[in-house]
Amino acid sequence: MATIPQKKIATGFLDRLTDETWRYKFTRNVLIPWLFILPLLSIHVFVVAIPAVQGIYMSLTDWSGVGRNVEFIGLANYQELLFEDETFGKSLTNNFIWMAFFLTVPFILALFCATLLSQIKRGGMAYRSMLFIPYVLASVVTTAIWRNLLSPRKGIGAAMANLTGIEGFDIAYLGRSETALLSIAFIDNWHFWGFLMILFLAAMQAIPPVLYDAAKIDGANRWQEFRHVTLPGIRPIFLFMFMMVAIWSFLAFDYIWLLTQGGPGGSSEVIATQLYKNAFLRFEGGYGAAQGVVISIFAGFIIMIFVTLRRRGWDI
Amino acid sequence: MKRLKICFGMLVLLLALSSVGAQDVTTVSMWFGESEYAQCITEVVNGFNDVNPALQIEIIPQADTWNTTRTAVAGGGGPDVVRSPGPSFVYEMAQQGLILPLDSFADEMGWRDTFVGWALDLGLVDGQLYSLADELETLVMYYNKTLFEANGWTPPDTMDELIALAEEMEAAGIVPFSHGNADWRPTNEWFVGEFMTQIAGPHNVYKALTGQIPWTDESMVEAMETLDMMQQRGWFGGGLDLYFTNTFDTNLSMLGNGEAAMNIEGTWRFNGIPDYFGEAGGNDNDWDWAPVPSKTGDDLFTIGMGNTSSINANTPHPQETATFLTWFFSAETQGAMLSNCGKGPAPIHLPEDAMVGLDSRVSRAYAALSEASADDRYGYTTWTFWPPKSDVYIYEEVERVWTGEITVMDYLEGLNELFAEELAAGDIPPIPSR
Numbered sequence: 001m002a003t004i005p006q007k008k009i010a011t012g013f014l015d016r017l018t019d020e021t022w023r024y025k026f027t028r029n030v031l032i033p034w035l036f037i038l039p040l041l042s043i044h045v046f047v048v049a050i051p052a053v054q055g056i057y058m059s060l061t062d063w064s065g066v067g068r069n070v071e072f073i074g075l076a077n078y079q080e081l082l083f084e085d086e087t088f089g090k091s092l093t094n095n096f097i098w099m100a101f102f103l104t105v106p107f108i109l110a111l112f113c114a115t116l117l118s119q120i121k122r123g124g125m126a127y128r129s130m131l132f133i134p135y136v137l138a139s140v141v142t143t144a145i146w147r148n149l150l151s152p153r154k155g156i157g158a159a160m161a162n163l164t165g166i167e168g169f170d171i172a173y174l175g176r177s178e179t180a181l182l183s184i185a186f187i188d189n190w191h192f193w194g195f196l197m198i199l200f201l202a203a204m205q206a207i208p209p210v211l212y213d214a215a216k217i218d219g220a221n222r223w224q225e226f227r228h229v230t231l232p233g234i235r236p237i238f239l240f241m242f243m244m245v246a247i248w249s250f251l252a253f254d255y256i257w258l259l260t261q262g263g264p265g266g267s268s269e270v271i272a273t274q275l276y277k278n279a280f281l282r283f284e285g286g287y288g289a290a291q292g293v294v295i296s297i298f299a300g301f302i303i304m305i306f307v308t309l310r311r312r313g314w315d316i
Numbered sequence: 317m318k319r320l321k322i323c324f325g326m327l328v329l330l331l332a333l334s335s336v337g338a339q340d341v342t343t344v345s346m347w348f349g350e351s352e353y354a355q356c357i358t359e360v361v362n363g364f365n366d367v368n369p370a371l372q373i374e375i376i377p378q379a380d381t382w383n384t385t386r387t388a389v390a391g392g393g394g395p396d397v398v399r400s401p402g403p404s405f406v407y408e409m410a411q412q413g414l415i416l417p418l419d420s421f422a423d424e425m426g427w428r429d430t431f432v433g434w435a436l437d438l439g440l441v442d443g444q445l446y447s448l449a450d451e452l453e454t455l456v457m458y459y460n461k462t463l464f465e466a467n468g469w470t471p472p473d474t475m476d477e478l479i480a481l482a483e484e485m486e487a488a489g490i491v492p493f494s495h496g497n498a499d500w501r502p503t504n505e506w507f508v509g510e511f512m513t514q515i516a517g518p519h520n521v522y523k524a525l526t527g528q529i530p531w532t533d534e535s536m537v538e539a540m541e542t543l544d545m546m547q548q549r550g551w552f553g554g555g556l557d558l559y560f561t562n563t564f565d566t567n568l569s570m571l572g573n574g575e576a577a578m579n580i581e582g583t584w585r586f587n588g589i590p591d592y593f594g595e596a597g598g599n600d601n602d603w604d605w606a607p608v609p610s611k612t613g614d615d616l617f618t619i620g621m622g623n624t625s626s627i628n629a630n631t632p633h634p635q636e637t638a639t640f641l642t643w644f645f646s647a648e649t650q651g652a653m654l655s656n657c658g659k660g661p662a663p664i665h666l667p668e669d670a671m672v673g674l675d676s677r678v679s680r681a682y683a684a685l686s687e688a689s690a691d692d693r694y695g696y697t698t699w700t701f702w703p704p705k706s707d708v709y710i711y712e713e714v715e716r717v718w719t720g721e722i723t724v725m726d727y728l729e730g731l732n733e734l735f736a737e738e739l740a741a742g743d744i745p746p747i748p749s750r
Contacts, residue, residue, distance in 0.1 A: 064412075066408045068412065069411065171557075172557035174560065175556070260560075261501040263501055264560045264715050264719055265715040265719040281708050282704050283705075
């Protein structure tokens with residue numbers, strides 16, 4: 001007949017508390033880490049979690065954005081947003097154009113320049129600094145510089161037209177419906193891509209040189225080295241930034257607001273500029289909150305894709 | 317020991333006295349935009365502080381005054397004097413109980429005599445007074461006087477004369493109007509409101525604002541089609557794409573150097589326009605202004621308010637705040653701020669001697685506006701008299717008319733639909749009856 005082992009098992013919390021070893025491990029591994037993180041967690045709860053929940057609730061209300069008169073209207077804001085608001089689809093399309101631009105142009109530029117800079121042994125820091133400087137400029141400064149540079153009256157185009165006598169350079173890129181959005185994306189990218197390049201460069205410099213030596217011994221050319229050593233080496237940071245840029249694309253606001261405020265004729269309107277107008281100019285705070293929730297849903301969807309890929313074994 | 321006791325006693329007495337003194341001083345706060353004249357206004361207000369030691373006014377400059385104010389007031393804080401950009405913003409705050417009704421103060425402190433007839437009506441919400449209008453403004457047509465004289469032109473009186481003159485200017489290679497909205501997209505609404513008043517007429521605009529006629533009325537269609545025609549011909553800034561990229565600096569430079577001849581803009585521009593003419597502007601030109609030509613030839617002036625002042629519902633000092641507002645809106649103070657700072661005056665009875673030292677062109681403009689408001693020749697600026705959603709629609713969607721995406725009729729039908737919703741909801745700012 002089998003017998004139950006007589007080993008004493010601490011089952012309850014109080015029993016455990018009497019166990020000195022357990023108490024020591026609990027304090028060291030659980031209690032102290034939580035105490036350390038508690039101040040930050042409290043701040044996060046108060047400035048992120050609670051406002052986020054409030055935002056979701058406000059999206060279900062008719063609220064002007066001022067005061068406390070709030071009327072619960074269920075999903076009416078979402079119904080209007082998705083099925084009645086003609087401008088929402090256009091803004092969403094512009095967000096996708098923005099995302100397509102930022103997932104290609106700055107990545108190609110950053111990869112190309114980081115690869116070149118990683119080969120430079122002397123004076124590399126000067127190049128890096130020069131290319132990184134636009135990133136530390138405030139968006140107000142960057143937009144002021146580029147508004148002047150792109151001005152058809154006193155910008156680069158006007159100067160070239162005056163110099164060569166050839167008409168057609170002095171185009172009002174920010175004043176035309178067909179070019180406004182991409183011009184703003186170009187300006188934002190001018191500021192952004194240096195940051196991406198620095199990240200890629202740092203990741204490239206962390207790749208063990210022995211891998212390149214081995215590739216050379218195997219007869220790999222530059223392209224093969226890049227494809228089979230460099231790209232796999234920077235893949236975690238590359239994919240992380242890919243995810244972040246995709247999320248940031250739905251938050252695009254400052255450059256568009258400063259340069260065109262969504263114009264001309266709504267051609268550069270994105271969800272965030274629409275949200276601002278609804279919440280702060282049209283006194284439709286509840287409707288603006290619904291747009292904010294939609295932006296969050298898109299961001300959550302992108303994160304979900306990456307989490308799924310990670311679970312399937314991708315090195316992200 | 318005795319000496320020590322005396323010293324201690326004196327110290328206690330001194331502290332007690334100083335605390336009594338501190339308690340006697342009431343501080344009233346007012347947030348002001350970081351504009352070019354904010355410092356000047358602080359200096360004017362310091363004059364009040366000097367003679368009223370028991371009531372001190374603290375002017376706090378804010379970069380984005382309205383958004384800062386609305387957030388603070390909604391959270392139960394904010395300044396004692398709540399300033400907003402216009403009556404429609406006051407409406408929202410009053411509905412939420414964030415500002416105090418001012419009727420008792422108006423009676424007690426004589427505000428009904430201080431302000432011109434229609435002005436206090438602008439601050440009414442559901443029949444109660446909640447705000448005092450400030451920074452009276454209108455749109456005028458600035459022009460390059462030297463250029464006009466050199467070409468033998470005179471400011472036109474009627475819209476037909478204006479169109480004929482613009483054609484003449486176009487033929488001479490001069491841009492008729494130095495307009496652009498790159499710095500401030502709502503610039504569009506200046507022209508929409510102005511053309512509605514000047515072409516459809518202020519009485520029709522009044523009827524539309526009170527729901528008696530639709531915005532699709534043929535007089536409105538004519539106004540909007542005239543405006544669209546001018547944009548399509550490139551008269552505003554040299555072309556539609558240039559209009560969208562011209563900054564205020566570009567506009568005024570063009571006007572100053574004679575590249576453009578006219579500019580329809582607000583009276584707030586009196587403050588900066590001299591910088592673009594004569595020695596300051598690096599040219600030999602001079603400027604002047606004329607009323608914006610109307611269809612009938614009457615001198616019509618649209619009336620607008622740049623700001624309103626209310627009393628915060630959470631202020632511990634409503635009476636003192638009202639006392640300060642009485643001083644702030646007095647003819648003497650408003651005259652000083654107009655003459656010294658270039659701030660547009662509140663719509664009060666402003667005697668001519670209150671504008672001493674002012675450029676004659678500026679005083680002439682305010683005198684003309686005052687006369688027009690008394691003679692029923694006043695119209696309406698969109699940012700003061702239209703409800704918020706319709707107002708945003710006016711300046712956002714008109715660009716789609718200009719870029720050819722929608723027709724004038726589509727635009728006015730959209731406005732009509734939105735306006736009807738806001739009218740039914742009671743969201744229309746108070747419209748002084750005429």
